[in-house]
Amino acid sequence: MLRFLTSGESHGKGLLSILEGLPAGLAVDEKKINSELRRRQLGIGRGPRMNMEKDSVQIISGVKKGLTLGSPIGIFINNKDASIDKLAAIFSPRPGHADLSGALKYGFKDIRNVLERASARETAARVAVGAICKIFLEVFHVGIESNTLDIGGKQDFEGMAHQVDAARNNNDTLGGIFEVTIDGLPAGLGSYVQWDRRLDGRLAQAIVSIPGIKSIEFGLGAAYAQYFGSEVHDAIFYKKGKGYYRKTNNAGGLEGGMTNGECVVLRACMKPIATLAQPLDSVNILNKRSAKASVQRADISAVEAAGVVAENMAAYILTDAFLEKFGQDSMAEIKANYLNYKKKIC
Ligand code: EPS
Numbered sequence: 260m261l262r263f264l265t266s267g268e269s270h271g272k273g274l275l276s277i278l279e280g281l282p283a284g285l286a287v288d289e290k291k292i293n294s295e296l297r298r299r300q301l302g303i304g305r306g307p308r309m310n311m312e313k314d315s316v317q318i319i320s321g322v323k324k325g326l327t328l329g330s331p332i333g334i335f336i337n338n339k340d341a342s343i344d345k346l347a348a349i350f351s352p353r354p355g356h357a358d359l360s361g362a363l364k365y366g367f368k369d370i371r372n373v374l375e376r377a378s379a380r381e382t383a384a385r386v387a388v389g390a391i392c393k394i395f396l397e398v399f400h401v402g403i404e405s406n407t408l409d410i411g412g413k414q415d416f417e418g419m420a421h422q423v424d425a426a427r428n429n430n431d432t433l434g435g436i437f438e439v440t441i442d443g444l445p446a447g448l449g450s451y452v453q454w455d456r457r458l459d460g461r462l463a464q465a466i467v468s469i470p471g472i473k474s475i476e477f478g479l480g481a482a483y484a485q486y487f488g489s490e491v492h493d494a495i496f497y498k499k500g501k502g503y504y505r506k507t508n509n510a511g512g513l514e515g516g517m518t519n520g521e522c523v524v525l526r527a528c529m530k531p532i533a534t535l536a537q538p539l540d541s542v543n544i545l546n547k548r549s550a551k552a553s554v555q556r557a558d559i560s561a562v563e564a565a566g567v568v569a570e571n572m573a574a575y576i577l578t579d580a581f582l583e584k585f586g587q588d589s590m591a592e593i594k595a596n597y598l599n600y601k602k603k604i605c
Contacts, residue, residue: 261579261587263388267336269378270343274336276384278321278391280582283329284590285395292316295390295571296336296383302563303410304423304433307556308380312339316387329588334387338380346371351541353552355533362544370544370553379470379561382568389571392578398590399581399597401443403574405566408526410435427559430536434471434529437566439573444512445601446503446520448580457516458580462525465572469565471529478511478524493521502605518580525573529565532558 260280267274296314314336321332348369352358361373393403408414411422411433419435426433449458463475483491493505505521512523534557541552558564585596 261392261575261582263385263575265381265384265388267338267381267384268343268375269338269380270340270346270375271338272341273338274381274384274387276334276388277331278334278388279331280579280587281321281327281329281332281391281395282582282587282589282593283327285327285391285398286325287318287322287327287332287391287394288325289316289318291394292334292387292390295386295393295567299383299386299564299567302407302561302567303420304426304558304560304562305564306558308340309558314383332391334384334391336383336387343375349374349553349555350543350545351538351550351553352544353533353535353555354539354541355530358553359544368545374555377470379564382469382564385469385575386568386571389568389574392574393571395578396443396574396581398594399443401441401577403439403441403570405437405439405563405570407563407566408436408438410560410562423560426531432532432535432558433560433562434531435560435562436526436528437562437569438524438526439466439566439569441512441523441573441577444518444520444523444577444581445584445597446518446604447600448518448577448584449513449516451515451517458518458576459513459516461576461580462523462573465576466525466527466569469527469529469568469572471532471561471565472527472569473530475525475527476511477513479509480511480526483509493519500605523573523577525569527565527569529562532561 263278265276293315300309317335319333321330349371357373357377358370362370410419413419413422450456459477466475491509493507493510497503508521512521534555538552538554541550543550585593
């Protein structure tokens with residue numbers, strides 16, 4: 260079983276991840292991890308914190324002379340803004356954020372105790388983990404990409420950038436839709452035999468857990484509702500050497516909770532960032548009087564960044580499914596099992 264945990268507050272000393280279950284013998288290039296972290300910091304609408312931090316990893320365990328040992332990998336990302344002890348207390352929760360429910364749940368008087376951990380800064384720790392999984396998947400020629408499809412109702416880059424500028428000028432924020440595609444996966448990852456082994460469900464949980472994500476769909480997604488089955492199911496073909504294949508991919512590469520050998524395609528929608536420079540009505544949790552929501556430094560939009568985080572969460576889930584199928588202990592063993600299976604299914 261592959262698993263990871265993250266720890267760290269947005270303005271604490273830094274972010275910590277432990278990734279356990281990767282095989283021994285994977286060559287890990289820190290530059291590749293850092294370049295994923297950099298990608299997460301970019302995109303239209305990102306806030307001032309992104310210029311302040313230059314995220315990079317320190318691998319503190321589990322890797323020796325550039326090769327994984329099979330033991331847990333410890334990863335640390337330093338925070339340049341580590342001002343947590345000096346930051347003022349917050350009493351007016353932001354609609355759309357974790358503030359109110361978090362304060363009620365943990366009995367906090369100071370909402371900062373919630374937002375420090377609920378902040379999307381935590382996704383840097385996830386990207387560091389996902390980047391190592393991407394390196395693993397690359398060995399098997401699996402490629403993962405994301406694209407921003409919509410920000411504020413616009414689909415072309417100029418239109419999206421214009422909407423983000425308008426939001427910034429109006430003290431407002433925007434969400435949008437991104438797509439992640441994963442190609443090169445063999446058929447048969449995941450399983451239909453138990454609900455929690457279905458790969459679409461596992462991917463959905465991982466993606467929807469990214470802050471701000473409100474929906475996910477695979478392949479044709481919600482548009483399936485408009486068609487007859489005969490119009491949308493992907494007919495099956497076979498060619499010697501190539502194996503089974505489809506000429507359409509409405510299923511988004513997933514059938515019965517398993518990969519079917521086609522490209523995995525998912526789209527997710529991110530709501531507008533909850534911190535508004537012109538804040539909505541809220542309530543002071545100390546005196547229960549009406550108050551404007553708190554205003555914190557934040558992004559105007561982070562859809563592109565969310566796409567990068569989703570790529571890396573998908574990489575983690577797919578690596579887990581890959582290891583289940585082909586073994587978990589050493590790269591040599593996994594490669595042999597993978598090649599043997601590929602030969603068998605062609
Ligand atoms: C973020 C870090 C945060 C925010 C943003 C994303 O840093 P700071 O709060 O110091 O500006 O910029 O967080 C949120 C949008 C949020 O809702 O918490 C990051 O690293 O992605």
